[in-house]
Amino acid sequence: MAAPAPGPAVTSVPVPAPVPAPPKPAPGPMLGLLLRESGETLIDQIVRSVAARIDDRLLRGGARMPSIRAFAASHGVSAFTVVAAYDKLVATGYLESRRGAGFFVRERPSMALNTADSALLAPLSRVQTSFDSKPIDVVWLVRNMFRQMPHQQMPGSGVLPPEWLDGPSIANALRAVSRQNPNLLLSYGVPQGFLPLRQQLQHKLAELEIAATPEQIVTTAGVTQALDLVAREFSRPGDTIFVDDPAWFLMFGSFAALGAKVIGIPRLGDGPDIARLAELAALHKPKLYIINSVLHNPSSTSLSAAKAFQVLRLSEEHDFIIVEDDIYCDLHPGSAVQPATRLSALDQLQRVIYLSGFSKTMAANLRVGFIATSPERAERLADRKMLSTLTTSDIGERVVYKVLSEGLYRKHADRLRARLDGVRAKTLRQMERIGLKVDGSPPAGMFVWADAGCDTNVLTERAMAHNLLLAPGSLFSPKQLPSTRMRLNVAAMQEPAVWRFLERELS
Structure with missing residues (x-):
């Protein structure tokens, strides 16, 4: 039988390697809130918000951004706005454009903390959240406060909205100062401070029943520098410094970086826990005790007369200096309206060092304290x-002196207090409605120390994903343990998106 004819030769065809799928677009929605009335363009809001998410590692290098059309549709803006924002992010190194593929998050080199950040972080325990691998710490909060977010998105901030302050008076004072002898503006001042301002401050202190000559007053770059100077001059490495617990968080790391042991004294509604203060003073023999007598940060409570006398007695018994931080002085209506006891007025600056300034009520950028x-x-x-x-x-x-000496500041402070009074009661009612608890209603000041009933570190991380900045309670204690408390600024609680977020999370 004849053999079958051979068939066509079989050649092996190489199987092409699978083409990797392109990276998935970054999850949306990207942003929490775009405000058309904020005074900041929509383009700049998008740029700032996306850059912040990349800085916080919420968007990782290599992640694909939503298409221009998808981003525009999900945020209710035009494609032109998205193109302009993406182009800005490319120009500043946050994104890269790949022809035919879209926009991607650029890999960014890891930046080491600068020495100031390292010194602040090293002595402090860092609070780890279960929501993200990035811990919340003092530097995290301060860095985000300086991101120039719209004030409506910063209910945890420690300042009043810029539109509440008297910009025209500052501008007029600057113009008046600029018309003075140019040589005066080109030279150093004097270490103790501009003499006419110190003379003006003498009158201001006299209204608080504190007698001080200009020679007893030293100007500083805000209360922050004042605290640093006092701690450096009157304590040494290894010494103990008492602070309120809770209290203003920035000084914890600052004092610890100087080698001091920072111990918190429990703060009650009318001042410190006197029994605990006496016990710890006998045990640790502190050099300094930093205290807010009036409008304590973060609770806006004030020191009672009875507690003030007891604090002074313990100061004399255990030989420590009291440092009275009165930065919120002008937000209090005065003792004729509400009780306000200042340790400096009782002691007349013998065992008490008094600090104050104008960053909260006049202009933070001037950095004038004393x-x-x-x-x-x-x-x-x-x-x-x-x-x-x-x-x-x-x-x-010179600018601060000009504003004070012309009598404009007193009326401005009156307007600030009235405006805070106008929003405080409404804000407290809304807090109660959504489940936030406040121990007593603060009668003055900008802060409320609210209990959210949950870990506010986790709540803060979730808020940041929506471009909202909260101030969790853990940061206000030297121990920095997780807390259900948080500080809220009533002047920054007027944005509906803030309430929607809190109501959704707390429910």
Whole structure:
């Protein structure tokens, strides 16, 4: 039988390697809130918000961004707005454009903390949330506060909205100062501060029943520098410094970086827990006790007269200096309207060092604060300031003097208090409605110390994903343990998106 004819030769065809799927677009919605009335363009809002998410590692390198059409549709903006925003993000190194593929998050080099951040972080325990691998700490909160987010998105901030402040008065004072002898504006000031301003501050202190000559007053770059100068001059590494618990968080790391042991004294509705203060003072023999007598941060409570006398008695018994931080002085209506006891008025600057300034009520950018104390301590602090920064800004001090001396500031402070009074009661009612608890209604000031009934570190992380900045209670304690408390600024609680977020999360 004949053999079958051979068939066509079989050749092996190489199987092409599977083509990797393109990266999935970054999850949406990208942003929490775009405000058309904020004074910031929609383009800049998108740029700032996307950059913040990339900085916080919420968007990882290589992630594909939503298409221009999808982003525009999900946020109710035009394609032109998205194109302009993406182009800006490419120009600033946050995104890269791949022809035919779209926009992608650019891989960014990991940046080491600068020495100031490292010094602040090192002494503090860091609070780890279960929501993300990034811990919440003091530097995290301060860095986000300085991101220039619209104030409506920062219910945890510590300042009033810019539109509440008196910008025209500052601008007029700046123009008046600029018309002075140019040589005065080109030279150093004096270490103790601009003399006419110190003379004006003498009158301001007299209204608070605190007697201080200009020689007893030293100007500073805000209360932050004042606290640093006092701690450096009157404590040494290994010494103990008492603070309220809760209290303003920035000083915890600052004092610890100086080598001090920072211990919190439980703060009650009318001042510190006196029994605990006495017990800890006997045990640790502190050098300093930092306290808000009036409108305590973060609770807006004030010191009672009975507690004030007891604090002074313990100061004398255990030989520690009291540092009275009165930065919120002008937000209090005065003792004629509400009780307000200042330790400096009772002590007349013998065992008490008084600090205050104008960053909360006039202009934070001027950085003008001051210290009032005994003549001997004032001389030492002026020398310490000279060795640290030579002088403070003479121009800023001249501007503050101009505003104070023309009598405009008193009326401005009255308007601020009235405006806070106008929003506080409504805000407290809304807090109660959505489940936030407040121990007593603060009668003045901008802060409410609210109990959310849940871990506010987790709540803060979730808020940040919606471009909302909260201030969790853990940061206000030297121990920095998880807390259900958080500080809310009533002046920054007027945006409906803030309430929608809190109501959804707390329900």
